[in-house]
Amino acid sequence: MLEVGCGTGYVSLCAVSRGALVTGVDISEDAVALSQENARRNGMHATFHQSDMFDAVSGKFDVIACNPPYLPSESFKSTDYDRCWDGGAGGRSFTDRFIDGVDHVVAPGGRIYLLQSSLCDPYRSITRLIEHGYNVAITGCTKLFFEQLCVLRARE
Numbered sequence: 484m485l486e487v488g489c490g491t492g493y494v495s496l497c498a499v500s501r502g503a504l505v506t507g508v509d510i511s512e513d514a515v516a517l518s519q520e521n522a523r524r525n526g527m528h529a530t531f532h533q534s535d536m537f538d539a540v541s542g543k544f545d546v547i548a549c550n551p552p553y554l555p556s557e558s559f560k561s562t563d564y565d566r567c568w569d570g571g572a573g574g575r576s577f578t579d580r581f582i583d584g585v586d587h588v589v590a591p592g593g594r595i596y597l598l599q600s601s602l603c604d605p606y607r608s609i610t611r612l613i614e615h616g617y618n619v620a621i622t623g624c625t626k627l628f629f630e631q632l633c634v635l636r637a638r639e
Contacts, residue, residue: 485544485588487551487581489531490567492518494548499527503546508534511567536580543590550598551577574603582611595637596622600630612637 486495489507495518498505507529509515518531534540553570570577578597585595595617599605612619617637624633 484546484548485540487536487547487549488567488577489518490514490550492521492529492531494550495529495531496522496525496527498546498548499529505529506540506544507531508536508540510535514567536577537584537588540588542588543593544588545590545593546596547585547589547593548596549581551581553578553598553600553603555602570603574600575607578603578608579611582608582615586615592639595635597635597637599633599635601632602630605633605635608635 484495484498484503484505486498486505486507489495489509491514492507495505495507499522507518508531509518510533512533515531515533518529522529522531532539551570552568553574554568555574556569556571578599581597589595597608599608609619612635617639619635619637622634622636624631
């Protein structure tokens with residue numbers, strides 16, 4: 484499994500606890516260090532390294548998970564900027580880059596799990612994944628006070 488944007492490593496370590504061999508990547512050195520420390524503290528093994536999306540990723544993965552930064556840039560004040568939340572204009576920059584690059588790392592028959600917010604046009608993500616040749620399903624949704632979060636599953 485590959486987790487893109489691993490942050491604290493939570494998703495990666497949940498997958499490890501279920502027997503997965505996991506690689507997690509994040510653009511932030513601090514996030515990678517935190518993921519490594521969380522794995523160590525929990526007696527788990529996963530590989531974490533710094534990468535801007537897929538730049539330092541090699542190989543193909545059966546499962547790819549991503550909880551992208553999705554808040555629209557225009558919703559931030561300049562003092563509030565944080566790249567772990569800022570999804571660019573319309574909240575789409577990271578997600579669109581992810582969709583455009585994921586074909587190179589997903590194994591034949593693999594699955595992609597992508598968290599989407601109602602704030603960043605999840606139906607555009609569904610359409611783009613279909614254009615890339617995937618069958619897409621919404622596997623679950625949760626309504627929060629200012630948005631709805633849904634997990635998309637894409638497979639060939």
